[in-house]
């Protein structure tokens with residue numbers, strides 16, 4: 402077992418990583434505070450893992466809230482249904498929420514914890530690769546709006562993150578690949594050595610070798626924890642974690658939530674960011690080719706959807722949390738392992754990258 406720490410002063414918390422951690426009662430019991438617990442999960446994950454978590458809490462009052470499955474349910478409507486169930490159950494401010502599932506459950510449950518009775522405690526038990534390497538760490542919580550991804554939310558850190566890598570055994574291949582997109586992101590944005598390792602080990606990861614997966618999860622969490630510790634509320638360097646996301650979120654919103662998985666859209670978005678960096682003369686063609694090859698080997702899409710025109714993509718990208726005073730800012734690449742946030746790009750170069758036929 403590995404334990405990392407997200408260093409945020411009084412809001413610091415551990416990330417536990419190991420195979421079979423859901424069989425260990427102590428980790429969860431140490432994380433939970435108070436006598437009231439509500440586990441939030443969804444209709445796919447609950448039948449697999451709810452009882453594994455619940456059995457360690459049988460001396461507490463434990464409720465559960467089971468959400469419908471899918472990105473299209475990451476909405477204010479779902480949040481309201483959570484509040485209704487918490488109020489009907491008379492769950493008070495001393496209740497701890499447990500998010501048991503992928504990033505969708507984690508983001509909604511985290512936002513419920515951030516806002517229910519002005520804020521209660523919560524624990525993340527992520528069960529997808531994407532949630533284990535990214536969404537469960539760092540305290541970004543929220544829901545989508547029809548006009549934009551994650552537009553309503555709050556920063557609210559969990560008490561602990563408990564990553565049982567055994568839960569990945571039941572994860573569909575497409576979801577595993579989507580998680581690999583965010584893993585590759587860490588290599589690209591600031592860890593060139595990890596990118597090299599991923600090029601060597603991508604087949605092993607897709608074959609679900611336990612040691613390789615555990616290493617990739619640990620290294621990703623180390624990268625994320627370090628960035629979050631420096632800039633918890635994205636006033637500066639945390640925006641690097643958004644590599645590929647301005648493009649990716651536009652794809653997700655434009656096609657309708659759930660059509661492309663978040664990780665798929667981010668993969669395509671990262672290559673678009675790399676191509677724009679190449680258009681600007683910042684990134685050599687050889688590096689762009691390496692990025693494209695790794696994403697393809699990870700089973701991820703690299704061509705933007707033909708249904709989204711250049712103009713539509715621009716409209717969608719204009720609604721982004723990194724926009725300042727109407728000016729679009731993007732995360733671009735100087736090299737593999739060296740990203741930066743900038744508004745200094747030629748709009749014509751962006752248009753070329755956004756034109757589906759030219760981008761392919």
Ligand SMILES: NC(=O)c1ccc[n+]([C@@H]2O[C@H](COP(=O)([O-])OP(=O)(O)OC[C@H]3O[C@@H](n4cnc5c(N)ncnc54)[C@H](O)[C@@H]3O)[C@@H](O)[C@H]2O)c1
Pocket residue numbers: 443445446449470471472475502503504505506508528529530531532535536537538539540541542551568569570571572573576579580663664
């Ligand atoms: N807060 C953040 O920092 C952050 C970071 C990255 C992504 N996100 C958000 O995370 C979401 C994507 O998360 P995701 O990729 O985990 O998708 P997801 O939560 O939709 O889960 C993917 C699918 O896998 C199923 N599933 C989950 N665990 C399983 C398991 N162990 N076995 C079998 N099936 C399982 C889910 O029910 C779902 O159908 C997006 O909404 C994205 O915006 C947030």
Ligand SMILES: O=C(O)C(=O)C[C@@H](O)[C@H](O)[C@H](O)COP(=O)(O)O
Pocket residue numbers: 535539541550551583635639640642643646722
């Ligand atoms: O933790 C962060 O910071 C990230 O940007 C991680 C991203 O992978 C994640 O998708 C996040 O939800 C995007 O944030 P947003 O602020 O662009 O909605």
Ligand SMILES: [Zn+2]
Pocket residue numbers: 535583646663667
């Ligand atoms: Zn993401």
